[in-house]
Amino acid sequence: xxxxxxxxxxxxxxxxxxxxxxxxxxxxxxxxxxxxxxxxxxxxxxxxxxxxxxxxxxxxxxxxxxxxxxxxxxxxxxxxxxxxxxxxxxxxxxxxxxxxxxxxxxxxxxxxxxxxxxxxxxxxxxxxxxxxxxxx
Numbered sequence: 001x002x003x004x005x006x007x008x009x010x011x012x013x014x015x016x017x018x019x020x021x022x023x024x025x026x027x028x029x030x031x032x033x034x035x036x037x038x039x040x041x042x043x044x045x046x047x048x049x050x051x052x053x054x055x056x057x058x059x060x061x062x063x064x065x066x067x068x069x070x071x072x073x074x075x076x077x078x079x080x081x082x083x084x085x086x087x088x089x090x091x092x093x094x095x096x097x098x099x100x101x102x103x104x105x106x107x108x109x110x111x112x113x114x115x116x117x118x119x120x121x122x123x124x125x126x127x128x129x130x131x132x133x134x135x136x
Contacts, residue, residue, distance in 0.1 A: 001025045008094040019087055023076035024096075027087045030060045031097060047100045050107035053088070054081050058117045070118045081112045 001009075009024045034048045034056035048056075061069040078084065085108025091097040 005096060008091070008096045011094055012090045016086070016090055018077050019083070019090075020076040023073075023078060023087055024091060026061075026064070026076070027057070027084065028091065028096060030057045031088075033060045047102075050085065050088075050103070051110065051112065054084060054108070054110075054112050054114065055117075057084060058114065058121050061118060062121045070115050073114075073118075078114075081114050082109050084108055084114070 005025065005028060006021075009021045012024065013019075013021065031048070031053065034053050037056050037059070038048055038052060061073060065072045078087070085105050088097060088108070089099075089105045092099050
């Protein structure tokens with residue numbers, strides 16, 4: 001984590017200590033992933049909606065932490081999509097992230113079930129049946 005972001009996270013945590021510093025660092029990287037994922041490389045950045053960010057956070061968390069993604073996020077104090085919104089807007093307040101005029105903190109208060117999606121994303125993708133040999 002770079003020094004500037006560290007200082008901003010320290011400032012945030014002086015005002016709001018609900019989330020671990022690692023959660024802020026993770027969300028910062030997840031936002032970069034979401035912008036890159038939605039836009040592709042080599043182009044100017046564009047707006048990512050709260051819903052798009054939540055979807056990409058699931059993908060990014062599974063890539064980073066595999067089957068432990070839910071446990072890691074819960075350990076940092078993230079228990080629902082609204083917590084992601086709190087973290088994002090705390091970061092916006094200290095200019096670690098930016099928002100569009102159309103965005104609001106309430107955009108993260110949705111029916112998006114972060115952990116159901118994490119569990120689903122972490123499930124094996126293969127539908128191939130594996131035959132287990134029978135020892136007789």
